[in-house]
Amino acid sequence: MLKFVWQKLLHKKWLNMCSLMGMVLLISVVAGNTLYQGAALNKLLQSRFDDYIGEKNAYPARISAEYPFEYQDKSVTVTEQGNAVYKSVLDRVGNEISLAKAESIMFFASDSLLGKPQYQSDDSKQDYFFMPAYLEGIEGHIALLRGTCFTNEADEEGIYECIINERMVQYANLSVGDVITFPKTETKNGEVLRIRVAGIFKESDVHDCYWVRYPNDYEKILFVSEAALDEIMENRAAERINMTFRCDVLLDYEGMSYKQTDAVKAGVENVIGNPPVVKMSISSDLLELLSEYQAARSQVKAIMQTLQIPVLALLMVFLFMVSSHITELEQGEIAMLRSRGVSNGQIVGSYFAQSVILATAGCVVGVPLGYGFAMLLGSANAFMEFVGRESLQPVIDGQLLTSVLLAVLTAVLFMTLPVLQYTTLSIVEVKQKKNRKEKTFWQKYYVDVLMVIASLYIRYNLSRQKETIALQIVRGESMDPVLFLSSVLFILGCGMFFLRILQLIIRLIYRIGKRRFKPAAYVSFLQIMKAGKKQNFISVFLILTIAMGIFYANTARTMNTGLEERIRYNIGAGAVSSEQWANNLPAAKKNKTQVMYEEPDFVRYESMQANATKVIRDYHVRVYYGNQSFEDNQLMAIHTREFGKTAWMKNGVLNRHWYHYLNDISQVPNGVLVSANFGEKTGAKIGDTIKYVLFDDLKNTRAVASAKICGFVDVWPGYSPYEEQVQADGSISYRDSYLIVANYSQVVTTFGATPYEVWYDTQETGREIRSKANEAGIELLSVTSVTDELVRSKNDASIQVTNGLLTISFLVILILCMAGFLIHWILTIRKRELMLGIYRAMGMKMSEVRFMLIHEQIFASVSAIVAGAGVGFLASYLYIPLIMVVYLPGRHALATEVISSSADIIRIAGILTVMLAVCFVVLAKVVSGMKIAQALKLGED
Amino acid sequence: MNERKTMIETKGLVRSFPFAGGGSITVLKDINIAIPEGKLTILKGRSGSGKTTLLNILSALDVPTDGKVFFDGKELTAMSDAQREEARRYHMGYIFQAVALVPVMNVYENVEFSLRLAERKDGKKGKALEAMRKERVEECLRKVGLSKRMYHMPEELSGGEQQRVAIARALAHKPKVVFADEPTGALDTDNGLLVVKLFKELVEQEGVTIVMTTHDPSLMELGDIVFEIEDGEISG
DSSP: OOHHHHHHHHHTHHHHHHHHHHHHHHHHHHHHHHHOOOOOOOHHHHHHHHHHHHHOOOSEEEEEEEEEEEEOOOSSSSSHHHHHHHHHHHHHHHOOSOOOOEEEEEEOOOOOOOEETTTOTTOOOEEEEEEEEEEETTTGGGEEEOOOOSSSSSOTTTTTEEEEEEHHHHHOOTTOOOEEEEEEEEEESOEEEEEEEEEEESSOTTGGGSSOOOOGGSSSSEEHHHHHHHHHHBBBBBBBEEEEEEEEEEEOOOGEEEEEEEHHHHHHHHHHOOSTTTEEEETTTTHHHHHHHHHHHHHHHHHHHHHHHHHHHHHHHHHHHHHHHHHHHHHHHHHHHHTTTOOOHHHHHHHHHHHHHHHHHHHHHHHHHHHHHHHHEEEETETTEEEEEEOOOOOHHHHHHHHHHHHHHHHHHHHHHHHHHHHSSOOHHHHHHHOEEEEEEHHHTTTTHHHHHHHHHHHHHHHHHHHHHHHHHHTTTOOOOHHHHHHHHEEEEEEEEHHHHHHHHHHHHHHTTTTTTOOOHHHHHHHHHHHHHHHHHHHHHHHHHHHHHHHHHHHHHHHHHEEEEEEEEHHOSEEEEEOOOOEEEHHHHHTOOOOOEEOOOTHHHHHOSSEEEEEEEEEEEEEEETTOOOOOOOOEEOOHHHHHHBOOTTSSSHHHHHHHHHHHHEEEEEEEEEEEEEEEEHHHOEEEEEEEEEEEEOEEEEEEEEEEEEEEEEOOOTTEEEEEEOOOSOEEEEEEEOEEEEHHHHHHHHHHHHHEHHHEOOOOHHHOOOHHHHHTTTTTEEEEHHHHHHHHHHSSHHHHHHHHHHHHHHHOOOHHHHHHHHHHHHHHHHHHHHHHHHHTTTOOOHHHHHHHHHHHIIIIIHHHHHHHHHHHHHHHHHHHHHHHHHHHOSOSSSSOOOOHHHHHHHHHHHHHHHHHHHHHHHHHHHHHHHHHHHHHHHHOO | OOOOOEEEEEEEEEEEEEOHHHHHHHHEEEOEEEETTSSSEEEOTTTTHHHHHHHHHTTTTOOOOOOEETTTTGGGGGGGHHHHHHHHHHHHEESSOOOOEEESHHHHHHHHHHHHHOOOOOOHHHHHHHHHHHHHHHHHHHHHGGGTHHHHOOGGHHHHHHHHHHHHHHHHTOOEEEEESEEEEETTHHHHHHHHHHHHHHHHOOOOOEEEEEOOOGGGGGSEEEEETTTTOOOO
């Protein structure tokens, strides 16, 4: 049996190679996606931790326990009692959470005690409070700035030693050697407690996770040794002392895999919900972080699963097509086997075995290739763009095996299906069925029309709910696959519908031209009209692959361009920085006067960056128009000329070039541009006067400015007309926010020096700008750089996954399109060799035969290619704005514009050209190499 | 009986096929025959005797290695490819062993197609042409007894019927010679006999020259002239 199957495979080696290619592609796509998914989810998890560190400057995987410890049983030392509680926490964490412990720290402090530093005179009224405390293992993590570390026990005079942080130095003006006397804290032997400052410390390593709470976070703490705390507490006269017990357990989040997240989260919940000791309160930001991760994870998973469906379906269709070709060629053989008593089961079995052999070979090549795909996906920077960045580490696990097996089973099924029709029908029935002129199922029941209608209806519905969907996405819900799949339905429906129309057109042309046609044209028309299902199939396949190729490319381009434009627009220029201005805030607070600001030297900026300009921005401006007033609006005060040179503005979004607007206000000192939504709301017109008020940091009115409206703009660098507001229930709504763009000099004349941002026309990163600023002696408060934001956006898991998957799908589609077409074509021409021989025998010229074949190609393939492109672009314009809700969910001043890149179109066109060229070369070879007598012989075989 | 003119004549015809590995095999050796106009000529021989090769050369589908072929007085072997194509298109009709109807055309279209191929540029145009074609197709189909199956597709016909359509197609454009390679090869004895009888009638009624090959001795008595080929040589 195996030998027979093997010989069968060899007999149709080219077709089986095609099957193998389809199988390899299928397995590599499935394996690649699975491998990549694990890697992407791991990366997503780690990037969540990194973001947390970036935002909060704190350790992300910390579990903190606090316990109001009451010290009364003096038979056991206080730290021993504390350690017992500590151990219970460590045990609970260890039992519930499967992550390794990176560090754990126990902090145990006495109650707050009134203390008198040595330098204080007896009649001083300043009261200081201190808490002697023990921080586990502190000695190993400090660098002494002055003095020494504490000793374990009290000296001969009964004075204990402590070390203090720099904050304490400021708080109580302490220095090394100072003794603090606690007049109200008596010890057992009747003396008062005294503690000497032995040293002042800071952390030995700023990156040491031991200092999960920075040394300076400890207020009023005198750090003493464990033994000293025991003695101090034991000797205290009070019977019951309220102490502070706190411990932090730091988990090794870097070693955490995406698979552990659910279990870890459940563990953290358990620990928080059931503390080991009554009254203990346990908290951890890890819970929120992991919840956010889970939301992001479902988003990434949804995107991955949705995006791969169409290409997997195409691969299945491809396998089915090749397999149908093979079984059709072997139908005689099947009939012969059946006539010799071979059972249907055995026949199906032989084809099944064939598929299994191909699938096995497919796995051998496909899985390593999939690994390569995963690496490629990981290095996708944008659509069809790869970078040499450290790519993701694909994760090999049981999931890989499951998905590959599933893919193989489905593929084997698809490959075995075609043989079933030959085993259930006799060869005569098969022929009859094939030649029956009845319409295919979809044509008969207008499935194509129904598909187009359904997809358009879904689109209509989704468009109506666009706002809601966008808000859901903003809130972190994952995408609805229907968003994407409806477009695929549309493409498929349109492709089939086009075929229906094309057939009508061909019929019409045939009817009109039937009498006049030359023999070649006549035959080719009959051929196209009656060639039937196979031809339809390849046409739909061509339309589908080309349309999807274009659609995928446009989706990726639109997403990437949209993201990039939004980043550029939101920041307003290449980079924006701010600096802390000197002001008289404390005095103003005290004296209830206006806050005055002092402008730093701007020349420093000019020395560091050629194109830098001042931009005053205020988001809490009150605007008066007539008797209406509006709160919390935005003001932008600019030097028009420099602003024009520095800021980024998308072309074509305003009625005129934006420089005209700048010119408009530059000519009127108190001229302002106002956002269009203000005009719509109030009915204000150009030439009208508005008044606006700025407030200082203490909400004092600084002044009122009167301005003349010179123009309305609905988009402006850095301006968002929609202010996002998070409601109490977590939902998000938008409030209209108005913008006033005024002349810098006018604003400064009216309001005095006002802190401004500096906008740069640069491609430098924030780090580069900061270091340049440092050189120029500027300490920047904040820097936002387009380059940084672009990198961050490209590294976003959803974006990266989408770019990677769209790229891989695009490439696979191109390969499939070419392979599918060529296979179909070469096989068809081979099958028609006898027919061509007859035409030639009847005296048809070589040139006529060529004309006939080219003519057929133009109607069957070229028209499908053109239709594919048309459907692809149509689907792009109808569906991409909808899909962009997932990637660009927030409301934005810049409308989503469908972008298509000529480079992608050239790629597709290139592939098609090669495809058609190969097809014509084969054609030319077949036709010119054809010996009529031999071709006729074929018919006798 | 009037002396008929010779339609096809061969002189010293030789056809050999080279082997892929060198050397060659000679299939036809010095064939000298003359086929008269308006007769049914049968080339008889066993399988592999060279009769199909000879027919292919006579019908301009193949060229001899040596020797000359004259067709209606003109030397076929001296013609260019284009001239030979023209000869096939206008003056010859073909019937093949494997029924070779165009599967995407119905019976009517199949017959009409050979008319279309043989139409000259300066011929009739438009409706007149259409009417003329229709008349001729119907006439031919009537002759082969298939008037009622004009709009059937080839696969809806039996083997014998299909072969009759092929005959109608070969005749439609009024060729000088109809070549038939084992036209009864795929048919049973009765159907085979019917086909050859039809040939006989056509020769008599239409005055067409028919050259056919067969290995079936029972059909030979129906031929006006019979050439027997054995090992590439005319033996009788």
